[in-house]
Amino acid sequence: MSNSALITGATKGIGKAVCERLLKEGMSVVMTYSFDDATARQVSREFEDRFPGKTKLLRADISDLQSIEVIASFLSEHHITLSCVVFNAGMTDRSDFLQIEPDNWLRVFNANIHFPVFLMQKLYPVFEEGGCVVFTGSLMGIHPHSVSLAYGVTKASVHALVKNLVKFLAGKKVRVNAVAPGFVDTEWQKTKPVEIRDNINRKLALGRFCTPEELTDVYWLLINNKYMNGEIVVCDGGYSYC
Ligand SMILES: NC(=O)c1ccc[n+]([C@@H]2O[C@H](COP(=O)([O-])OP(=O)(O)OC[C@H]3O[C@@H](n4cnc5c(N)ncnc54)[C@H](OP(=O)(O)O)[C@@H]3O)[C@@H](O)[C@H]2O)c1
Secondary structure, X not given: OXXXXXXXXXXXXXXHHHHHHHHHOOOEEEEEEOOOHHHHHHHHHHHHHHOOOOEEEEEOOOOOOOHHHHHHHHHHHOOXXXXXXXXOOXXXXXXXXXXXXXXXXXXXXXXXXXXXXXXXXXHHHHOOOOOXXXXXXXXXXXXXXXXXXXXXXXXXXXXXXXXXXXXXHHHHOOEEEEEEEOOEOOHHHHOOOHHHHHHHHHHOOOOOOEOHHHHHHHHHHHHHOOOOOOOEEEEOOOHHHO
């Protein structure tokens, strides 16, 4: 196996932590991001210093389905075959129900559902036998919430996609699983007002958000264990029990 992975949204938060973990485990990683070039270059340089020759950086917006071709061409030009894809990047639209615009709704569906389906379709013929796919789902795909309709529905669909994809990828013994995090201390969450964060902490049995680093053990389990298949592993600090 090539030990090469593609991670979407690998320059910040959960994706960055997973990227670092895979590099520490000896894998090579193609890291994607969407618009923040400065951070992406800085993170890429950081990893390049610590893990020379093990990373490649690619700008590819998952809400634009043309990115599928961009990624496929990049992999082909660099003669990279993948044994692992981590579909981590995700989008939301926090519009109030009555204000949801069809274009924004579609953008979230493109990013969270259509992009992984059609990228996987494109990569499957050259994907390595016995490889694996890991999605970042969400607790919000299990417990409906009132913040983003498109997010809750697409994350629930990510979980359904994992279960359904198992048989479609079985021909090459490719495994597919998801991590469903609860509340993780990333930029995504740090923008929330302190009162909302305090309110969330009160609903968490452990009384605090997860760190991105804590989550990486779960991703690594799903990548490394050769019998995990079709699982949605919730990691929510006991939110489900409060
Ligand atoms: N944080 C949580 O509490 C939590 C909980 C459950 C699930 N999740 C899920 O975890 C995943 C990562 O979230 P995070 O909290 O780690 O976010 P984050 O810290 O904001 O990092 C997001 C990463 O994804 C990239 N990204 C964002 N939009 C993108 C797009 N349209 N195309 C390509 N890359 C894009 C970003 O690159 P740029 O900066 O260049 O845009 C960045 O590298 C998401 O799927 C999210 O739904 C998060």
